Amino acid sequence: MTPNMNNSTLPDWPGYVRPDGQLGIRNLLLVVYTVECSRFVAEKIAAEFQSAQVIGFHGCYDNPYAVRQLLALARHPNVGAVLFVGLGCEYTRAEKLAHCVQQSGKPAESFLIQANGGTLTSVLRGKERLSALKARADLAPRCRMNVQHLTIGCECGGSDSTSGLAGNPLVGKFFDHLVDAGGTALFEETVEMIGLENVLTSRAASPSVAQQLSATYAKAENYCQRVRQYSASPGNYAGGLTTIEEKSLGAFAKSGSRPIQGVIRTSTTPPHCGLWLLDTVPDNHYIDFGYTNPNDSEGITALVSCGCHIVLFVTGRGSLIGSPIAPLIKVTANGDTFQRMQGDIDFDASGILAGTESLEAAAVRLQHAIVAVASGQKSCAEALGHHEYLIPYKFQNRNQPKDQCHS
Amino acid sequence: MESSDTVLPVLVIHPDDNCAVALEEIVSTDPGKCIPKGHKMATKPIDEGKPVVRYGYTIGLASCAIAVGDWIHLHNCKSRYDDRGNSLDPQSGNANDTQYE
Numbered sequence: 001m002t003p004n005m006n007n008s009t010l011p012d013w014p015g016y017v018r019p020d021g022q023l024g025i026r027n028l029l030l031v032v033y034t035v036e037c038s039r040f041v042a043e044k045i046a047a048e049f050q051s052a053q054v055i056g057f058h059g060c061y062d063n064p065y066a067v068r069q070l071l072a073l074a075r076h077p078n079v080g081a082v083l084f085v086g087l088g089c090e091y092t093r094a095e096k097l098a099h100c101v102q103q104s105g106k107p108a109e110s111f112l113i114q115a116n117g118g119t120l121t122s123v124l125r126g127k128e129r130l131s132a133l134k135a136r137a138d139l140a141p142r143c144r145m146n147v148q149h150l151t152i153g154c155e156c157g158g159s160d161s162t163s164g165l166a167g168n169p170l171v172g173k174f175f176d177h178l179v180d181a182g183g184t185a186l187f188e189e190t191v192e193m194i195g196l197e198n199v200l201t202s203r204a205a206s207p208s209v210a211q212q213l214s215a216t217y218a219k220a221e222n223y224c225q226r227v228r229q230y231s232a233s234p235g236n237y238a239g240g241l242t243t244i245e246e247k248s249l250g251a252f253a254k255s256g257s258r259p260i261q262g263v264i265r266t267s268t269t270p271p272h273c274g275l276w277l278l279d280t281v282p283d284n285h286y287i288d289f290g291y292t293n294p295n296d297s298e299g300i301t302a303l304v305s306c307g308c309h310i311v312l313f314v315t316g317r318g319s320l321i322g323s324p325i326a327p328l329i330k331v332t333a334n335g336d337t338f339q340r341m342q343g344d345i346d347f348d349a350s351g352i353l354a355g356t357e358s359l360e361a362a363a364v365r366l367q368h369a370i371v372a373v374a375s376g377q378k379s380c381a382e383a384l385g386h387h388e389y390l391i392p393y394k395f396q397n398r399n400q401p402k403d404q405c406h407s
Numbered sequence: 408m409e410s411s412d413t414v415l416p417v418l419v420i421h422p423d424d425n426c427a428v429a430l431e432e433i434v435s436t437d438p439g440k441c442i443p444k445g446h447k448m449a450t451k452p453i454d455e456g457k458p459v460v461r462y463g464y465t466i467g468l469a470s471c472a473i474a475v476g477d478w479i480h481l482h483n484c485k486s487r488y489d490d491r492g493n494s495l496d497p498q499s500g501n502a503n504d505t506q507y508e
Contacts, residue, residue, distance in 0.1 A: 160445050161428055161444075161445030161446065162445065164462070165418070165420070165428065194488050194489075195464075195465070195466075195487065195488065196464075199464075221488070224488070224489075225488075228491075230486070230488060230489035230491070230492075232489065232492065233500075234495065234499065234500035234501045234502060235500060236500065237480075237481060237492065237495055237497075237499075237500030238498070238499050238500035238501075239445055239500075240428070240429075240443065240444075240445035240446035240447065240480075242447065242459075242466065242467060242479065242480050242481060242484045242486075242492070243466050243467040243484065243485070243486035243487075243488075243489065243492060244486050244488055244489045244492070245464070245465065245466045245467055245486060245487065245488065246461055246466035246467065249461070249462045249464055249466065250462075316445075353418075353430060
């Protein structure tokens with residue numbers, strides 16, 4: 001009999017209840033810079049607090065996509081309180097962002113460096129305000145959480161031949177169990193579905209979703225053609241992948257086998273549980289904002305902006321990145337890579353190709369590893385202090401599908 | 408190819424595939440038949456312009472005739488979408504066309 005991932009066999013854990021009803025697995029303090037000029041002060045403030053993380057947007061000229069992402073990350077359920085730090089000249093207004101977050105009931109404040117003095121006085125002021133915010137975040141009520149409350153994202157990077165053979169199918173198997181248990185699973189990287197339009201649309205939960213998936217695919221393929229860039233790197237080729245079609249078939253295995261409920265955009269949460277595709281590709285605009293997916297951290301940040309509590313990251317060649325708001329759990333099916341990078345990679349799935357562990361058994365083991373991290377155990381990247389992220393200039397329409405919120 | 412009683416450490420993923428994945432490096436006196444670990448080896452002859460099939464799906468087209476036992480990679484297989492891959496170094500995957508100065 002195959003091992004079973006029934007909820008009842010897995011422990012639950014104490015989560016954090018946010019004023020808008022969302023449940024988080026961490027109680028982080030978030031310091032947000034609104035332009036590159038205020039980043040240094042934001043980082044100095046956060047450095048004094050163990051539970052503080054920093055994110056921000058580098059641009060002085062505002063960008064609606066980036067503003068929505070800052071807000072979505074600030075409202076993320078793993079965040080207990082937020083401090084926005086602006087310089088003062090930039091378009092993105094720290095006080096407006098703080099006001100939006102306060103409306104969800106979450107403690108949030110802001111200040112501008114230019115109105116406050118210089119570096120030293122601003123760092124001092126920021127530390128004092130973050131201490132006050134921490135005192136409020138510490139009061140967050142607790143309640144029991146289990147896998148059905150989780151939203152889990154997945155991404156792959158540094159892929160090699162083992163990723164498509166075992167690493168990504170393993171995440172796919174776990175996603176099937178997560179969806180069956182009533183949880184929410186998110187995958188993205190439509191630019192790594194090149195050549196797979198029929199495979200993608202055949203997974204749609206309904207004819208209207210099939211249309212959505214078809215349009216999302218067409219946009220991604222068209223964007224790749226226009227910017228003349230496909231999502232394959234020298235390391236992928238060195239690892240045995242020859243074409244974007246071959247890489248795509250392996251990458252798509254992360255989605256598992258359950259029906260796709262629909263397509264969501266960056267900074268929106270899935271309307272209900274099940275498996276969802278996140279579309280991060282820019283929409284048509286008078287100007288194109290560059291390449292399809294500049295690096296792994298950009299896709300991971302987009303997944304987190306859709307409410308992922310944890311993101312699974314499958315690598316073959318090796319990776320060491322983390323993520324500031326949702327823990328990143330790194331998985332590899334390449335035994336050499338795991339041996340070489342043990343302190344960085346959380347999960348060794350090399351037994352699948354060695355024939356010493358079944359996919360099903362590895363998926364059960366992965367679920368237990370995820371529950372341990374959800375319960376507070378640090379992932380490798382968290383323990384090492386990794387917190388890579390990227391919020392880019394980009395254009396996406398707001399309207400499809402309509403912005404949805406759990407709150 | 409090796410003699411028929413030699414079992415090569417390769418994995419055929421789908422019955423329709425015309426290539427297999429080397430689970431260990433395959434060494435040969437013919438450089439065109441040395442398969443790095445994780446790379447693909449042809450299991451059927453593939454004519455120029457015909458599909459290279461893995462997972463049961465076309466992953467690219469043969470850019471020249473491929474014989475059984477050949478290493479399949481950037482030097483003899485091309486994407487139907489991305490035309491940069493074939494300009495990269497087949498061994499390292501590194502780009503030779505990046506301008507640094």
